[in-house]
Amino acid sequence: MGSRLSITLLSIKLLALAAALTTAAQAQDKTGDVIARGEYLARAGDCTACHTAAEGRLFAGGRPMPTPFGTIYTSNITPDPETGIGKWSADDFYRTMHNGRFPDGGLIYPAMPFASYTKVTRADSDAIFAYLRSIQPVNQKNKPHELRFPYDNRQLILGWRTLFFREGEFKPDPTKSAEWNRGAYLVEGLGHCGMCHSPINALGGTSQSDAFKGGLIPMQNWYAPSLTSNREAGLGDWSIKDITDLLQTGVSARGVVYGPMAEVVHNSLQYLSDEDTKAMAVYLKGISEPSPPPPASSALPTTESSLLISLGKTVYDKNCASCHGTQGEGKPPHWPPLANNQSIEMQSAVNPIRMVLNGGYPPGTKGNPMPYGMPPFAGLLSDNEIAAVVSYIRTAWGNRGTPVSAREANELRSAPLN
């Protein structure tokens, strides 16, 4: 009896969840509404980040994507019949999104995040397609990719697919709330957060079991932290408001976004509705795991690291304290706190070193149209001083990071800035 009831409840819940995902789709089937919804979903999928080139026409493609195997150029996805997707049907488009194949069955490179988009529902795929059909067609031929042998052979994608690609629409988890599931749908599907926030192996793939575990983004030299570990960007002990602030405005009382994550907020997340943002926050908070034990202590000899740290304090008081505060308290959200800031304590010190070398502005968003900035210190501080100040902020005020060496600082001076 009990189990039958719970099964019934479970299926009711499942139905409700499935409905929650598609109500919007069914309620408004008028063309204009579908197009508007498609535009919103294209924002959530951040199609523009890749399919619009700098100073190029919207969705006309041609943006270079450097990979370890050569350069891939994104495609024209405007409705131009010759050079875009003007001759495609909604089925063709769904096949690309869901299965990573061209209309003729050819294999698409996973630089197009179909491994995430496969989770997108048919109704949402159709809405995006309807929107793309409504924009200005641009006649612009796709640039051929410049991939090295043997990677120029698309048959190799088969191997990648066998290892890393699991086709299938999002399946709601009946034990979780509708809100959690909506968040999961967005994060795992259109948001393609896992494309960066996963360890990337030599093949450029993301394995399912490592999803959201964090990794160094190849070619860009930015570390996308784990979204599950509270020692990295796991959000288990963040308030929902701090998470929604971060995603919607780019700044929060706990920290700010920068580098590739600034792009995600700028092009995509700032446009999401309050409800969808909150759903993502609930889901992200939900997937954080209990923290593993702190990592092994630094590889640097202790005398060297204590010297570094005392030099670091001098550098900090002179160059950083005016904004970040003598105790690392900052003036949040605009001048972020450095004390108890996960993003500088992580095992990987790539991000804080690059932050000091390159400075930065959080993205200008509706919620924060005129962000405050941090100057680049690459030209002002030596490798030793950079290493010292980063070692200091990673270990001062109760922070539990480890010191870094001047060699690490030096290596990141040549990291690409775009």
Added chain:
Amino acid sequence: MFARDAALAVAIATLATIDGTAAQTANQPPDTMAARVEACTPCHGNKGEGTSDVYFPRLAGKPAGYLYNQLLAFRSGRRKYPPMNYLLEFLPDPYLEAMAEYFASEHPPLPQPAPSEVSKEVLAQGELLATSGDAGRNIPACVSCHGPGLTGMQPGIPGLLGLRAAYVSAQLGAWRYGTRTAKSPDCMQLVAGHLTEADVTAVAAWLATRAAPTNPAPVPKGTYALPFGCGSQPN
């Protein structure tokens, strides 16, 4: 996109009016443009007066329209200097406009001209190009666009005073090699395309020896007619 920029423009206009009188709340950075451009000032100086690095240009007092065009060009990568391309990448148009206005409205004194390292003959050649051009080689006088006092014209033509020779040479070189371009028709590219290495050295050196005029402000739009059209200076 337009709706978003319009909303931002309103927010920024509101801020601009309270700027200066800085409503400073406890534990928040000052609500001023000065605090917002602290990321720029180690290279450009606190008021945009420039720094000791000869390649880092002065910004103060240049026409706002000109500065804004440069910020747009750096943001899109059309004008290249990676540290600045990176800083500006995700900043919206109205904010770049506010930054341009801010530096345009600062008026720290122009620097003392530095003693020149080139010969008298070279300086004389530079002066000739700047003030009369060379009709035989299709080079218009620099003053025909940059103004008789070389102070520039609102909204899009910069003055050429207070810039060091190394910076001016680098910019003219960038136009000749196509790594700096301006809005089409790019008149500066036509001009720079006719200059030889020696011309560049001469004119850059002569410009750097000019003393500050009593009024270094760019003249109002339409004060004089340009010899030919420039995309950055709408009629």
